[in-house]
Amino acid sequence: MGGGLASPARRDEVVLITGCSDEGIGAALAFEFWDMGFTVVxxxxxxxxxxxxxxHQRIETVALDLLSKNSIEEAVKFVMATYGRIDILINNAAMPCTAPLAEVPTEILDKVYRTNFLGPVMLIQSVVPHMVKKGKGKIVNVGSIVSFAxxxxxxxxxxxxxxxxxxTDALRLELKPFNIDVMLLVPGAVHTGIGPKGAEVVRSYSSELQIFKPYEAYLLERTKLAHHPKSTPAPLFAKKAAAAILARPSxxxxxxxxxxxxxxxxxYCPYWxxxxxxxxxxxxxxx
Structure with a gap:
């Protein structure tokens, strides 16, 4: 991962990836796309x-806060001014949240929703006009297997x-006339650094628990599910994902x-x- 400077051939396409914190899927995707010859932000x-x-001096790093529309617009403006194009947008950033719905503070719910849904939508709205003007593009939204069950x-x-x-399903149909592909990328349990972040979220509200206070240790343990011995290594997931993103048709x-x-x-199973x-x-x- 991250062979970097010795890559045999460079491409013109620019890939913008969110959520590239250390040890995560975003970082692994960044290295993978760089190794495949792309310009990576x-x-x-x-x-x-x-x-x-x-x-790795060739991968551009930019601060982008999905909770701030201004931060999103400034980041996109920087990429366009520097490279003049965004060919692939990968919405990977997400906030973990293991919590009982009956007691989780609404301010945490709001932050999770804005980070995992509204933020990516705002970024899409900022990038799509450039893709429409260029006449093509690809948007990849990173979902989760827990949305299936x-x-x-x-x-x-x-x-x-x-x-x-x-x-993502709606956007795929809406942007088809503009030659912009939209894809849902769904990781299973992938070994990343998200566990400590999930535990931090649990600790942030645990003092407010009443009904589920006896479950606190279990909630903290659940934040480690991605670190199961059988979890997929992030570089392997990135390699498979990049191949799927670039497939024709993807x-x-x-x-x-x-x-x-x-x-x-x-x-597809019955609820029982x-x-x-x-x-x-x-x-x-x-x-």
Whole structure:
């Protein structure tokens, strides 16, 4: 990953990727697309979270806060002024949230929804005019397998990703006349650095729990699900994802990673089967 400076051939296309924090899917995608010859602009809310690019002078790093329309517009303006084009936009940034819907503070719900859905939409609205003017482009929205089958304590995150998934389907049809492809990329359980961030979210509201206070340790444990021994390494996911994104024609929805096939099957199953499956994975004292 990140062979970088010795890449044999460069391409003209520019890839803009959000959520490129260290050890994440976005960073892995940035290295993969660079190795394939693309010009890559990697973004995150803070430049301090993208230290993995420090020794890679050819990948551009830009601060982009999806909660700020001004930050989004400034980032896109910078890319267009510097490179004159955005060929592929990958909306990867997301805020994790493991929480009981009955007690999670609404301000956290609002932040999750704005980060995982409204932010990507604002970025799309900022980039699409440039793609329309150019006459082509590709938008890739990164969803989640939990939007196919939502289990316990995934409600806030699942709902935000389901909103992004439904919007992707609508956007695909709306932008087809402008030769802009829209794709949903759905990771399974991929080994990233999101676990500590998820735990931080749980700790931010745990003092407000009453009904679910006895579940606090379990909620913290659930934030580590991406670190399962069988979870897919982020570089491997990035390699598979990049190949799917560049395929002609590319799939409208591409899923890959540990548990992704099971969740796709659960999506088509009766609710009682879904409930049985999720219940079987919960501690006996909870059921």
């Amino acid at each position: 990697a973004t995150s809310r803070s430049l301090n979270t993208m230290t993995s690019f420090a020794g 939502a289990g316990p304590f995934t409600g806030p995150y699942s709902a935000s990703k389901a909103a992004l998934q439904c919007s 799939p409208m929805c591409y899923t890959y990673g540990y548990l992704s096939r099971i969740y796709r099957i659960l999506y 089967i879904r409930n049985w499956w999720f219940t079987s994975k919960m501690p006996k004292w909870m059921v």
